Amino acid sequence: MRKDKKRPLGRGTQVVISSVIGVAIVGALAAVSYGRDIPVLNPHGTIADQQYLLIVITVALGFFVVIPVFILLFVIAWKYRAGNTKAKYEPELEGNRKLEALWWGIPCLIILILAGITYISTHALDPYKPIESDVTPVRVQVVSLEWKWLFIYPDYNVATLNFMNIPKETPINLTLTSDAPMNSFWVPALAGQVYTMTGMRTQLHIMANTVGVFHGSSANISGEGFADMTFTVHAMDETDFVQWARTAVHSPAMLTSESYAELAKPSKNVPDTTYMLMTPTLFDDIMMKYMAPSSPSSSDADTKKTDTMEHMHMDGMN
């Protein structure tokens, strides 16, 4: 049998030490987070608002299990500590059907509720689902590159690099793809993420509630320049947006298939740029690069392979 050694510290000292540590941790965390922007918890978009609500509901439901666990853990551990010989001791106690039914049952019930919430919210907040609004949506096509974000406004013949201007209180229909390693498009203040993938078209719908500048980032590792691959979203009044689009279409920088090919090459920290869009089908062209085996691709090895494949097609036709 093991002898219980005397505790090195008295109980009072222990309480003091643990309180000091607790206060120090909470204080430090509060000091370094105070006044910071917390977009997930303080969103400015219709979708992010609802996602925030969803998070709050989930946490609240979770507390129905977490709080009893913490209370029971410490109360039972304290009450039945070896030193407390007054407590009952039943070494052969094997279980208790009623109690076990209770903790199979209650979590089942909570998960049932949460499952209902999940079904409803997943359909309501499906990123592919357009946002209901009387305002005509603005279409933006998004392409992730090495290591830049390209935003194409097909209805305005404008394209922008590393920033996106949008009118507030207007649904923005985003169509996304990639011409680089897979990425993830995330503007936490406005809505959750969606992946961008080569040859794949994903969708996301967002709507800003207010005028503001929001931070956007790549959430998926995409190579060396990944950390710098951020962008900003400027939500502005409708009139300001229209005004901007009118000016932007006369930008000196032009985006053609050729200048796009140049832009698509790996580069870091490229400054924000506005382009006049010369190739309206650019987004589809980028998608099509990956759709057929006989398409041109950036790497040399692939080009060689493509050449032979094209020859094969021609041979077949002859």
Added chain:
Amino acid sequence: MTSDLQSFLFGRLTWADFVHDPVMAASGGIMVVGLLGIIIGLTYFKKWKWLWKNWLTALDPKKIGIMYLIVSGIMLLRGFMDAVMVRFQQATNDSLGVLSSDHFQQIFSAHGSIMIFFVAMGVIAGLFNLIVPQQIGSRDVAFPFLNSVSFWLFVAGMIIINAPLVVGEFSNAGWLAYPPLSGLEYNPGTGVDYWIWSLQVAGIGSLLTGINFFVTILTMRAPGMNMMKMPIFVWSVLGSTALIMVVFPILTATLAMLSLDRLIDTNFFTTGGGGNPMLYINLIWAWGHPEVYILVLPAFGVFSEVVATFSKKRLFGYASMVWALMAITVLSFTVWLHHFFTMGAGADVNTFFGIMTMIIAIPTGVKVFNWIFTMYKGRVTFATPMLWFMGFVVTFTIGGLTGVMMSVPAADFQFHNSLFLVAHFHNMIIGGVLFGVFSAFSYWFPKFTGFRLNERLGRYAFWCWLIGFIVAFVPLYILGFMGAVRRLDHYDPSMGWQGLFIVAGIGVMLIGVGVVFQIVQVIVSIKQRHQNRVGNDPWDGRTLEWLTASPPAEYNFATIPTVSTRDAFWEMKKTHTLPKDTDVEAIWLPKNSANGVVIGIASLAFGLGVVWHIWWVVVISLIIAIIAIIVKLTDDHPDRQLSAKTVARMAHEYTLKENHG
């Protein structure tokens, strides 16, 4: 002509591959010096023969288990150093410019891969080896030689993943290396190949371990121990090994396809050639999610044993616990898509996988309540293993809550790939798996050494780990809410994240102090071993492993015990029916075998050969491995006998020692 010869002999290896930046060169240097030190030490003390005969060629699962723990322990230090560098880089926001982006990405890729494959997998394999035969009243595992092969494949994989510190570079594509980033187009170097072949070799070892222990549990239990009388740890291993057998082949096939894409231009995962990277992401998580449960189920098993022993009471709701374990085992196959809700699968698919994920929380919650109620009406002593249990319940419950938060797809869109996610899975892997392993280490240490670990240093280590863990990971949850994504080597200072990163860095330093306490604890305990000698049952245990001597004889049980109830040893003590080793018989044990070592070395050469495209090495090492297998399989005398007389003498000596100890 000479260049042809050079590329035949050395593949794509050149002198330039040995040149590294100072940080990496220093790490590699430390590794090489450490190895040299060990080699010189072994030579100086003339220990090579001892090491070879007693350890390297041993088929005794206890020795293999200890070797697993030693290798994993060293890898824990390596993985922890990687973590320190990641934290340092983010806390300083690259202001010192120590690490380049590429190097930083290699470090976190190595951190994740090493921690999962060479720490977590290694320690659970070690636990399987040490505990399972003891708990089921067996002298050995079902396939002792296969066990040695598993271990040496694990070591070979471990060497391959550490080789880039000396030659070449490591993968910069994250611990799961999604294509196209891990494809030839964006990653033509050796990094991803190192990653693939390290995991491939170690993964096959894990698969063999899974088969071995699954069969061991099914076929080698002591008479009378039917399934519902097995210790709960054994149940957890059964679940874990069942998962290994089903999912590790998926990993092997996925890595093979990725490797073929890189070696011979197949197009499994390239968009351009008709392949699809989404296929890879599905496959890797079809392995990856069950992998989490492969690791955490044995930890659940450990805590079930620990909480019952230290409450001096039966486990509360044994049948519930078994059902919960099995439910988790099955359900873990049905949730993999929650790792990529953001891929655009559609609301119905996301809803299904979200709800399946939440359902896993039910049996897990049941287990937590049963553990807590095991203490109810017990006599609870808070020795170190029990402290880890208490810490585990707290951290694991928080991790469970954040897990449920992310299981709701629409909410996950705001957490995915952010530091919130990183904090969550560290909550599960550190708070769950690692705390479980530490608890197991302090609980079973006396069984395999004959002396107890220093209790006070153990407590210090625990508190440093627990507080350090909170300080290191709570800031990451907050950073996730702030929109900070994972894997950033620097960020815009105006985001206001640096303070939190600094706090997280302090947390890692506290964990580091905990690690130092653990190392000191082991050293001090070994030094003071004579004062801390214990008998075979230091904790008043319940299960059969406490029946064997500490450390156990190589045959574990001179007389195989007969089991009539759960907690068989507790029952024997209570009813004074402990088996007497009076009428022992001859015991057959496997002979040592060098073939496992040979196969390990051949696999190492094979892996390195493929990485560097040195094809003659690949062919020769493959032939050597096949020959080694054939030689072993055609050996007509793989066993040796301990005569009844020898066993009787050994058993007598152990009894004497027990009475004096």
